[in-house]
Amino acid sequence: xxxxxxxxxxxxxxxxxxxxxxxxxxxxxxxxxxxxxxxxxxxxxxxxxxxxxxxxxxxxxxxxxxxxxxxxxxxxxxxxxxxxxxxxxxxxxxxxxxxxxxxxxxxxxxxxxxxxxxxxxxxxxxxxxxxxxxxxxxxxxxxxxxxxxxxxxxxx
Amino acid sequence: xxxxxxxxxxxxxxxxxxxxxxxxxxxxxxxxxxxxxxxxxxxxxxxxxxxxxxxxxxxxxxxxxxxxxxxxxxxxxxxxxxxxxxxxxxxxxxxxxxxxxxxxxxxxxxxxxxxxxxxxxxxxxxxxxxxxxxxxxxxxxxxxxxxxxxxxxxxxxxxxxxxxxxxxxxxxx
Numbered sequence: 001x002x003x004x005x006x007x008x009x010x011x012x013x014x015x016x017x018x019x020x021x022x023x024x025x026x027x028x029x030x031x032x033x034x035x036x037x038x039x040x041x042x043x044x045x046x047x048x049x050x051x052x053x054x055x056x057x058x059x060x061x062x063x064x065x066x067x068x069x070x071x072x073x074x075x076x077x078x079x080x081x082x083x084x085x086x087x088x089x090x091x092x093x094x095x096x097x098x099x100x101x102x103x104x105x106x107x108x109x110x111x112x113x114x115x116x117x118x119x120x121x122x123x124x125x126x127x128x129x130x131x132x133x134x135x136x137x138x139x140x141x142x143x144x145x146x147x148x149x150x151x152x153x154x155x156x
Numbered sequence: 157x158x159x160x161x162x163x164x165x166x167x168x169x170x171x172x173x174x175x176x177x178x179x180x181x182x183x184x185x186x187x188x189x190x191x192x193x194x195x196x197x198x199x200x201x202x203x204x205x206x207x208x209x210x211x212x213x214x215x216x217x218x219x220x221x222x223x224x225x226x227x228x229x230x231x232x233x234x235x236x237x238x239x240x241x242x243x244x245x246x247x248x249x250x251x252x253x254x255x256x257x258x259x260x261x262x263x264x265x266x267x268x269x270x271x272x273x274x275x276x277x278x279x280x281x282x283x284x285x286x287x288x289x290x291x292x293x294x295x296x297x298x299x300x301x302x303x304x305x306x307x308x309x310x311x312x313x314x315x316x317x318x319x320x321x322x323x324x325x326x327x328x329x
Contacts, residue, residue: 046240047240048190048238048239048240048247049238049239049240049246049247050236050237050238050247051236051237051238051246051247051249052235052236052311053233053234053235053308053309053310053311054308054309054311055308055309057246057247060238063238066240
């Protein structure tokens with residue numbers, strides 16, 4: 001796909017520098033575009049179906065177990081996104097995370113807590129969100145730049 | 157020798173209960189049908205045959221006779237049936253679940269012996285209306301119906317059958 005001749009090639013990448021003892025450590029966060037591997041390991045939970053007398057069926061979106069399963073699914077999806085995003089960081093190794101075992105994915109939080117300050121962790125998370133296109137401030141700035149440009153064009 | 161049939165039975169008012177029919181699947185592979193009861197009753201009877209042996213007219217010793225299966229009967233009106241579809245199909249009816257057919261055709265028997273006829277576990281979750289009474293989960297394992305009447309349009313079920321077990325499993329919580 002192209003817009004004004006510019007091709008959108010590959011996922012967006014953010015550089016997250018962490019400075020320790022005067023040394024720069026560079027973390028890279030890359031946008032995760034493909035969740036098919038995640039969906040294979042963690043299929044999206046489906047709501048149970050209710051049948052009423054007469055045979056009419058409907059999904060029960062208020063089912064407690066379904067709501068719990070959906071919350072867990074969303075937590076795991078977010079954890080998968082963080083881990084996959086940081087995979088482009090050279091030399092990064094997790095000690096307690098195994099990508100083939102979804103139950104270990106959330107261990108990244110403890111590993112980050114053990115090694116980074118709150119401010120550093122926030123920078124890492126923000127970097128991942130920006131790479132993924134979730135930075136609402138930047139999107140709003142871009143929208144404002146566009147609207148200002150539109151206003152200038154119409155006043156010309 | 158005197159033969160005595162010890163008996164324990166319970167009749168449960170199902171107004172405050174939810175019944176689950178469960179297959180023999182393990183973990184997330186287990187299929188189940190939740191039945192929210194409008195009104196009705198479920199009865200199960202446990203029988204124990206005791207043989208009293210006399211020695212010259214005096215009671216001497218006791219031995220246990222043949223085991224008897226739990227007799228189960230339930231008769232209720234359901235408000236709704238609920239199941240998670242693992243096949244992409246809909247909710248099985250009570251009849252489907254008891255007969256391993258239709259939307260319950262992928263259910264597996266709760267019996268560990270593949271040569272035995274298909275069976276399901278019945279689980280009754282009973283929540284007494286009084287707050288100071290404990291909830292009860294009564295499991296009637298390996299149930300097979302012997303007679304069944306089911307009206308889908310009216311939401312009524314009337315079933316009798318037996319379990320390949322001598323005792324119900326009761327857990328209070």
